[in-house]
Amino acid sequence: MVEMTVAESKAALAVFGERLDLAERYVAHLATSGIERGLLGPREVPRLWNRHVLNCAVVANLIAPDAAVADVGSGAGLPGLTLALARPDLRLTLIEPLERRVVWLNEVVDDLGLDNVTVVRTRAELAADEVTADVVTSRAVSALDKLARLSIPLLHGSGEMLAIKGRSAADEVEKAKKVIRKLGGRETEILTVGDELLEEPTTVVRILVAP
Template structure:
């Protein structure tokens, strides 16, 4: 039995989150547990908790995303959360923004193997794409504190849309520290949400920041 195999609880959650695309999610996890570890995208200690801590933790956030939305994932790394969005929601168009070449190569290999047609990879820092990318939703996980992250993500919305930042217990504190920056960037509404409470033992904490009229 592979070290990254799902528990019964994880399988029940994965079936609900990914539905008929669960096999794709399983192949993605296999990539994470093999070449993802070998190439340093994740640490080996993460293998036993790939489903609960990483893939499911990210994928449940798609409940907060409208149908046929366009999404940019900043600092995508191993595709968390962006690739989980693309797998769980074929109606959503996802752009993965990642500065490191070796990570981009790996992401493109996974996308090709899974035959995903709703996702692309842009190599570079998010600031390089402020005039090129225009999306409904921008997301990030484990990139930086919100007061810095806002400057790296919100400009990709071109004045309207929302940032969904996957955060931990310090979410409310980060929002307070980022108030001035968020106001300057046009934030109209800021709230802390949870995603996946119906399927996960530990729901995902998400900071949602609405910009413009969205």
């Protein structure tokens, strides 16, 4: 079990509520088989809660009830599995091209009994034919201009893209403006979430897509 600080424990309870035990099991998977199979580096173990799981899970506050969410480049389930744990009302499709990651994700989904998650092995640019989402999420996939090309088609003309970004968010938005507009992005904003829970709030680029 990965120990939490008092602040992390308080934040995790606020985010996951009665499903905190499932979140703890997910973190245990990350800290064991996730490291063993190369989904995360061993140095990340002490930072799993704050830097990874809680950093992603607070994004759930931005998503409307009962939304269909596609998570691009899901990897170790960040943010996809954290959103599924925090919000059982959401329907998650995790899009991941690498087989070893897909196998691991399915193992974790089965172990946690997450009936609101489907894992799809495909490249994001090929997924639009089989995935339609209200919201597309991502974290640490690529620069925003390329990420918009991968994500926005999954919305099929209407919805929003939520990309977890770092301090370069404003620069990425500036560089991607033309691409976003061409793809149907009507409004782009940079938000911070988790201010009241996390030492370092999460930065999210939100792009509203409409006809």
